[in-house]
Amino acid sequence: MSDEFFRKSFGDSESVHLGSGWISGVSAVFLGLLSLGAVLCLRFPALLTLPEARAHYPMGVIRPLIQGIIFAALVLAAVSAVLRQRKVLALTAAVLAVAALALGGGGVPLPQEVGTKTGIGLDWFVLDLFVMTIVFVPLERIWPLHPNQGTFRAEWTTDAFYFVATHLPSQLINFLMLLPAALAAPWLAIPQLQSYVRNWPFVVQLLAVILVADLAQYAVHRMFHKIPVLWRFHAVHHSIRTMDWIAGSRSHFFDIVVTRGLIMIPLALCGFSQGAIIGYILFVSFHATFSHIDFRPRTIWLENYLVTPRYHHWHHSAQEEAIDCNFAIHFPWIDRIFGTCHFPKDQWPKSYGLSGTSVRPGFFRQFIDPFMGR
Secondary structure, three states, rough: OHHHHHHHHOOOOHHHHOOOOHHHHHHHHHHHHHHHHHHHHOHHHHHHHHHHHHHOOOOOHHHHHHHHHHHHHHHHHHHHHHHOOOOOHHHHHHHHHHHHHOOOOHOOOOOOOOOOOOOHHHHHHHHHHHHHHHHHHHHHOOOOOOOOOOOOOOHHHHHHHHHHHHHOHHHHHHHHHHHHHHHHHHHOOEEEEEEEHHHHHHHHHHHHHHHHHHHHHHHHHHHHHOOOHHHHHHHHHOOOOOOOOOEEEEEEEHHHHHHHHHHHHHHHHHHHOOHHHHHHHHHHHHHHHHHHOOOOOHHHHOOOOOOOOHHHHHHOOOHHOOOOOOOOOOOOOHHHHOOOOOOOOOOOOOEEEEOOOOOOHHHHHHHHHHOOOO
């Protein structure tokens, strides 16, 4: 699906106002997709859900939440149908919501036990999309850095495709991410260190995991910028010309797997608990998305200690003075230590994207081109 196809089918968002029915229609389609995905997870848990997550869902909360989302999708679809001349959004949302109801809605009974050790991970995708959207879209709409940018800006469908492609196969990505650590641990692990670290309180372990991971990611991130064959893959992420919450998902699969795999090696060697590592994964998923958002407010007292949108926006700047700077993902003082910090006081970048490198548009071209030497 291209941006042009979306505009022709659903209308251009540039003329949107609250009474046009466009916002209610898009919201209805989004909620319809979420509800249908959630119901499919209940209907086919062995195939669609992550084995490590199945036992931890609070079904007493999730079931009424699904029903509420279906109801909200139908109500918003009706509002859009009344207000909007084009009925495509309303009809699409209604079909999705009715399909979710026809499959059983939030009341789908679950089997007593699901014995499969594999699952596509649709549950994680739906949950992640729901949380990220309800948190970051309102922030960008209420306090935008670029008020005229809009949610459905140029190339947003490419980045939405990246979000699906990098979040849906979560079990495969997790397997590839953990594989290097599993291979290295028997040869490099220090049992005394691992035993010592595992006795730390959870909060101390979590903070240590974030620090060790950021030091490792700093090194890997800088390597992807400096080694030409790796830069071809990482340039895909830097081809973003519009910063917002979904733009951060534009990363090549090779880039994601190699970066996360190398980060997991020191975490495994240190012996951090599984709970601390899961806590880190949740933190980095949220914080990395936050650092890309189109969000003007600043917490000045925090900027020296934690990466904020303004800091990471400079990493994506196309301005010459900002090239190859701000590699840290969480702690900006790491860049200051290694001399790679560029953070002009009270300034935002004037432009984003690549300088001196070109990346062809479109998900499939961007996936293939780095392997072809482009």
